Amino acid sequence: MIPVILPPSTKPWPTPQGLSACVLTWAFLHHLYFYHIQRVGMRLRVAVCHMIYRKALRLSNLATRETSTGQIVNLLSNDVNRFDQVTMFLHFLWVGPLQAVAVTALLWMEVGISCLAGMAVLILLLLLQSCIGKLFSSLWSKTAAYTDDRIRTVSEVITGIRTVKMYTWEKSFADLIARLRRKEVSKILRSSYLRGLNLASFFAVSKIMIFVTFITIVLLDNVITASQVFVVVTLFEALRLTGTLHFPMAIEKVSEAVVSIRRVKASEIPTLQGLCFTVRPGELLAVVGPVGAGKSSLLNAVLGELPPSQGQVTVRGRIAYVPQQPWLFPGTVRSNILFGKKYEKDRYEKVLKACALEEDLQLLVGRDLTVVGDRGTPLSAGQKARISLARAVYQDADIYLLDDPLSAVDAGVSKHLFGQCICQALHEKITILVTHQLWYLKAASQILILKDGKIMKKGTYVEFPKPGVDFEDILLKTNEEAEPSRVPDSPTLRGQPSESSVQPQESPRPSLEDAAPEDQDTETIQVALSLESRSEGKVDFKTYKDYFTAGAHWFIIIFLILINIAAQVSYVLQDWWLSSWANELSTMYAMTYGKGNIILLSDPGWYFTPYSVLTAGTVLFGISRSLLMFYVLVNSSQTLHKQMIESILRAPVLFFDRNPTGRILNRFSKDTGHMDDLLPQIFQDFVQTFLLVMGVVGVMVVVIPWTVIPLISLGIIFFVLRRYFLETSRDVKRLECATRSPVFSHLASSLQGRWTIRAFKAQQRFQELFDAHQDLHSEAWSLSLTTSRWFALCLDAICAIFVIGVAFGSLFLAETLNVGQVGLVLSLALTFTVMVPRCVRQSAEAENMMISVERVTEYIDLEKEAPWEYEYRPPPSWPHVGRIRFSNVSFRYSSDGPVVLRELMPQITSGSKVGIVGRTGAGKSSLVSALFRLSEPEGRIWISVINTTTIGLHDLRKKMSVVPQEPVLFTGTMRKNLDPFHEHTDEELWNALEEVQLKEAVEGLPGKLNAELAESGSNLSAGQRQLVSFARAILRKNKILIIDKATSNVDPRTDELIKKNIHEKFAQCTVLTITNRLSTVIDSEFVMVLDSGRQVEYSQPYELLQDEESLFYKMVQHLGEA
DSSP, X not given: OOOOOOXXXXXXXXXXXXXXXXXXXXXXXXXXXXXXXXXXXXXXXHHHHHHHHHHHHTOOTTGGGTSOHHHHHHIIIIITHHHHHHHHHTTHHHHHHHXXXXXXXXXXXXXXXXXXXXXXXXXXXXXXXXXXXXXXXXXXXXXXXXXXXXXXXXXXXXXXXXXXXXXXXXXXXXXXXXXXXXHHHHHHHHHHHHHHHHHHHHHHHHHHHHHHHHHHHHHTTOOOOXXXXXXXXXXXXXXXXXXXXXXXXXXXXXXXXXXXXXXSOOOOOOOBOOOOOEEOTTOEEEEEOSTTSSHHHHHHHHHTSSOBSSSEEEEOSOEEEEOSSOOOOSXXXXXXXXXXXXXXXXXXXXXXXXXXXXXXXXXXXXXXXXXXXXXXXXXXXXXXXXXXXXXXXXXXXXXXXXXXXXXXXXXXXXXHIIIIIIIIITTTSEEEEXXXXXXXXGGXXXXXXXXXXXXXXXXXXXXXXXXXXXXXXXXXXXXXTSOOOOOSXXXXXXXXXXXXXXXXXXXXXXXXXXXXXXXXXXXXXXXXXXXXXXXXXXXXXXXXXXXXHHHSOHHHHHHHHHHHHHHHHHXXXXXXXXXXXXXHHXXXXXXXXXXXXXXXOOOTHHHXXXXXXXXXXXXXXXXXXXXXXXXXXXXXXXXXXXXXXXXXXXXXXXXXXXXXXXXXXXXXXXIHHIIIIIHXXXXXXXXXXXXXXHHHHHHHHHHOGGGHHHHHHHHHHHHHHHHHHHHHHHHHHHXXXXXXXXXXXXXXXXXXXXXXXXXXXXXXXXXXXXXXXXXXXXXXXXXXXHHHHXXXXXXXXXXXXXXXXXXXXXXXXXXXXXXXXXXXXXXXXHHHHXXXXXXXXXXXXXXXXXXXXXXXXXXXXXXXXXXXSOSSOOOTTOOSSOOEEEEEEEEOSSTTSOOSEEEEOOEEXXXXXXXXXXXXXXXXXXXXXXXXXXXXXXXXXXXXXXXXXXXXXXXXXXXXXXXXXXXOOOSEEHHHHHOTTOOSOHHHHHHHHHHTTOHHHHHTXXXXXXXXXXXXXXXXXXXXXXXXXXXXXXXXXXXXXXXESTTTTSOHHHHHHHHHHHHHXXXXXXXXXXXXXXXXXXXXXXXXXXXXXXXXXXXXXXXXXXXXXXXXXXXXXXXHHO
């Protein structure tokens, strides 16, 4: 407690001694408490993150409709942050009221019943804070939902950036994200205004309490003495930190933490109907059927991903699974194949040979130690598919589930994989192969034909008459009893409820704990490689300037500075006026009391009126500056976010290949969260405490001029200490920000491959990797916490020594000072012990938090691709014809990367139908990148007399339609995915769906065009996703159409029908078809054959087939043999 100073005749030595003991004890215990309680918060946050990741790995397909990657990233970045903060303030929920009771008792002894008036103000404030707490809870819940939507949309744009760029959707998505951000910021602003009121109450409420108390004393005709002023001011100041700052913060953080706890919840699990089939060891079951028939769902049922609602699925032994969309995690090619198994050289090389990877690995600079990026870069789709297959084969499992791995490769490689890998390497295993390549069915032990989730026919190859024709007839045959496929729901398999069994010899589950040293090394390298580059040294002035000017014009910032000064002037004058009033009354009291006359008080109105005006000014200016400061800084955050998304969308594709999704999302989630939430609060707190300190210093120097000597010394010590601390803390903070990115990257990667991870029973392995990333981040965070608490303790210890000096110095100068001056200086010195360390700490914390702004501005200043529009723009009708001419074109994805296309010279006439074929990795898809200038090609590409490098990227890309190799769908309705920005009528949408054979399936959906799709369209089959992407391209109606392996996951009959429709509808257009299916291009007008990035053949298919030495002839021969 604060000792009461009375004016005795002798020097009261125990009083300053007691004061010294209290101040020193408080300085040490305060920071010890905060250090340990923040460590508790960190442990709680880390534990919750562990649980979130564990649940994320268990998410079912149905649950992903409710829980997107964006939402989980937001949970890991902003929601769990509440656990760090709530532990710091939780105890103030009971400490605040307890301290208020103690202060009331002490005040009662000093000023009597008048103290209740001041305490009534505090009680009203505490009640108001409780109501505001509910508002915080409601606002945080809404803000978090909007943040989920924004981060999910940003995540989808980053994941599908190639499609976004080729379809010129950058501006549209920037506008969409800006709209979501505006909704989010509207809620953030309301929360910020409430925080502003909290901080204003910290500034002004103690003054209102003092004002009300002394006015009550005067109205009750009591005399205000200097000692009373000191005691009342000191005790109310002691309540200030707990009652008006920490207690409101506790209510706010608890309210937000409760919402965050509700958001971190379990996911739902879908149900499934049964399906009947039996496979024995050594058998190959081939599963065929049209798009959306339920082929992948059958494999998911075996995996246990779609639990049966009737019947039973019995699986004994270890399963290896090859998904239709191959998934690779960031790491080396070798670590992706080993997947936690020991490295055995002979076995490993056999697997590479069986999966036709030897030649491909020779072409890579690091061979099998080449590091694979977040999206499998720099590998082609065929290479990724074969690595995915090699991973399964290396596991030496009992059951192999292969979901159409042959579609992504060319005919020669496909034949090799089927013969060497499926028929030889896996000949003793149970193998279930989903395929659209009907010529391999002859080798199958059993054949299962599905349609609409039901078995149309099953048996051996010899049981099917007229092979080839009948298979396709069965695929097309209408089954009147079959229900239409319910695509957006979790895929279901219909049939008689029966036991479904896959029965190999029983064997133990795979162990992933025996990883070889080589594999451990690659994992360590992977963690090291995931660290992003970071700035060094001070946060430069430009970052501060950009931050403040992004939120408001200069004249508003100047107005804000003036309001701050006005608030502080009124604050100091109120103290000074109260001191003068007390001194006058004390002097008159002493004079009249000494003469024994009746006390004559001067007119109280002379002091009361200015005192009231100054109190009102303090409150009004305090609230105004808080609200204006939050308005400016939240606006800054909104502006910087807008600039960052625009910059990201203008960055070349290479940027996204080199930076994992998690790293980019880190800036949009955690760093943006800091700018929205913590930075305005810290800046406002710093400005407020800095001005308070300036006021305290000014008054102390005026009242007791000798205090200027220790104050100057203190200033120098604080400056040196702050500078020393910041040199360390800045880099620690940058390290903490950088070590967060691998956590998000690992999460995003794991979510994409969760089915593969679960199939290989590798959850524990990936959980350990996640925990390792978290531990690295926790080390940096813990270091940041320790350094900041050390700094705070040093500051408080120095301030405590200063107060002790002032207390003892006041005794020595008692003869030259009046009681009011001593009381004022001591009360200010005690305020000084709280405010100065807080001010210096917050100034350092503000600079540390500015690192988030620095990281955001780094992304604002990214290297840009070529302008979207030049001053010279082609006429709207360009191109009149779809003629394309390559002139010595070479292409590489980066200036220091390998050349992937070399000296291409083809001339494609208008209206030609050109098939582009070649071995996997020959550069077929790179040709699309060169045409769309995803990276700038060397040489020239002419489209209808215009050199494509002389026009803007949007003017070029808008005039070509592309169906990309990997379809990109967005969360939302089917309509939104076909026509994201409402440019077409419903009739046009239905026509496009009909042309790609998808109309019937969409009509069967609940809601039809308004049916909701899950994230990345995961509730559609891979073939259906490709067809939606195809329909999207058809809607653009351009003179040039490029089809990049867009029907690889589609059955042959659907492929044939689409090809026929394309030839009819695009008869006048130039169509480039890149494919691994030679049957798709055999009737093209021209065929271009690529090999290792070179154009080796370009002629009519008939002429190439006449030449037995041609590469195209040999490829067709491979197909014929198959």
